[in-house]
Amino acid sequence: MNGARPARAGSFPHPWRPLRQHGLRQHALRQQLQRRWLARLPRKDQLALTQRNVYILPTGAGWMLALTLAVLLVASINYQLNLGYLLTFLLAGSAAAGMLAGHANLRGLVLHLQPPAPVFAGQRCALRIVLDNPGRRARHGIGLAVTEALDGPPQWAWADVPAQASSVIELAFVPQQRGWQALPRVTAETRFPLGSFRAWSPWRPAAQLLVYPQPEAAPPPLPAARPQGTGRAGTRADGADDFDGVRAYRHGDPLKQVVWKKAAQAWATGSGLVSRDRPQARPGRLWLDRAATGLVDTEASIARLTAWVLAADAQGLEWGLELPGGVRLAPDSGAAHRQRSLEALALHAAPAAAAP
DSSP, X not given: OOOOOOOOTTOSOOTTHHHXXXXXXXXXXXXXXXXXXXXXXXXXXXXXXXXXXXXXXXXHHHHHHHHHHHHHHHHHHHHTOHHHHHHHHHHHHHHHHHHHHHHHHHTTOEEEEOOOOOEETTSOEEEEEEEEEOSSSOEEEEEEEEOSSOSSSOOOXXXXXXXXEEEEEEEEXXXXXXXXXXXXXXXXXXOTTTSSEEEEEEEOOOOEEEEEOOOOSSOOOOOOOBOOOOSSSOSOXXXXXXXXXXXXXXXXXXXXXXXXXXXXXXXXXXXOXXXXXXXXXXXXXXXXXXXXXXXXXXXXXXXXXXXXHHHHHHTTOOEEEEXXXXXXXXXXXXXXXHHHHHHHHHHTTOOOOXXX
């Protein structure tokens, strides 16, 4: 025994670790270069696909076809097979014709983005895109997908566009932050007709999306309305009751409220007795503010106020909204007031969103 300690399991470097780290660095560099290239693209809500912005490269099947053609060509040269030459150049010509047809299938289309409606954070936002084909031939196998800010692989939507007509494709993504958000990048592509080449074009829409705050899942009941006092004069200083006009006598009214001075006239005419009418207190007004939430965190209080706005609107109540910074909406009700309240909550101290 020389006293040397045995090597522990895992003390030696994994043989594939350097290759994995190298691959991660290459992926990060590729992503950085792609972001820089895409950042140079102008934002616009209408995109005309031309030779300048339509790109084409072989797909995985296309590279396999190229390898197969190379093997066929080498075999034909080695064995002097005339039919091998014929088959090789026939397949190569078909692939070249497919490349030109695929590029022409995408080139010439015009994409229009319809303005998106506001949504709540964490809710699915639908993007309606109109594909306009001004040409005299139909376009087949046109795909669109949101290819930015995704948790998983892109979800492609496919459509055929008739000649001199239009088609509508609906895409979806889920915004996570409230406030004004830039729309993510959209990619148009086609693999028509053979699938050996992929023609695509990236598109950065210029429109912005208003994202309402995500309401609290289980908010407490609405806060109590603020009292506004009584109708005319409230209570007199001498302690006597104050009355506001008269009304027809109802069974059970106290005798001191009956106007006895008019009792004889009422009996003579048969009109009945009259009683003094007490003033009614004005109903209180519902005000929603951050102090009523009892929360310190800004986002949590905004979420609770959003839930209260939705609850008050569902109950048909009138409510007012007060936010720090001088934002004050007078009490009102209806869809327009609901929209103004949600917009104020969405834009109040909204976190800055990085432009995609």
